[in-house]
Amino acid sequence: MSDLGTRLRAAGRRLTPQRQQVLDLVEQLGHATPEQIVEAAPATDAAPMALSTVYRSLEALQELGLVTHTHVDHRVPSYHLTTHATHIHVVCRDCGCVDEAPADVAEEFVARLDRSLGFEADVTHAAIHGLCRTCRKQS
């Protein structure tokens, strides 16, 4: 993977400190909502990083295929690196906890979707909802 600047320029866009920082923060946080990103951004720097900039940066990074997002919490999107997308998100509808499973547990599933619909699924993009081990016992 070439570096961020090269990729952005190839797409007729530019590398700015904000974009670099958004990417860094997504990587560092693992999963992050736009809100969490501004919060984590050191306002000590020159600019305080506007929320709208974060939205626009994420959009750009997503277009480049560097990040994707998932709806862990049913409302706000949570972004993560595509290279980090080697796992599936599993969210408990009772306690709200989020767990991860290696992406290969979905291999067979993805293959079947391909066979039956010709659909190329990106499971790492989806949050699977259900009941976690603990909440399951209680209900």
Place this chain on the structure above:
Amino acid sequence: MSDLGTRLRAAGRRLTPQRQQVLDLVEQLGHATPEQIVEAAPATDAAPMALSTVYRSLEALQELGLVTHTHVDHRVPSYHLTTHATHIHVVCRDCGCVDEAPADVAEEFVARLDRSLGFEADVTHAAIHGLCRTCRKQS
């Protein structure tokens, strides 16, 4: 499945024409956003059905386990009957088309999540994103 009124009362709630209508509309529309439900509701009736009522009704119906929702369009939730949830939603990130696959294509996947995490997945609740057959060829 007992009828709506009985279920609601068992939960200490009441059966109102609005709730009945919301349920009917979800069934009739297959998948519907709160917005689509008010639009589809015949305002000709006594009340015009407030959007907030739709939200509250869906919440109640969801609590009863009669409906669930999915994030087909990344932002607005789309509701459907749980009894109708025998298929998986597959959304193309390019053209935005929504296709369905029978729930059993995920059987193995669900079994594996159970084995590895003890997680009871509800795949019919998830929208799987990716590329449809057509868009796949074009890229």
Place this chain on the structure above:
DNA sequence: TTGAATGCAAAAAATTTGCATATTG
């Protein structure tokens, strides 16, 4: 220098909440 990107504030969307009134059981 030139177009793209930022910040800020205002505009849109999408949901939620407060409260007086109507309705169900």
Place this chain on the structure above:
DNA sequence: CAATATGCAAATTTTTTGCATTCAA
């Protein structure tokens, strides 16, 4: 009659947009 629901409007929350200014290439 008592408690739950509704409708409406106002308040939140989340995301997008317009625009003057700044900055990358």
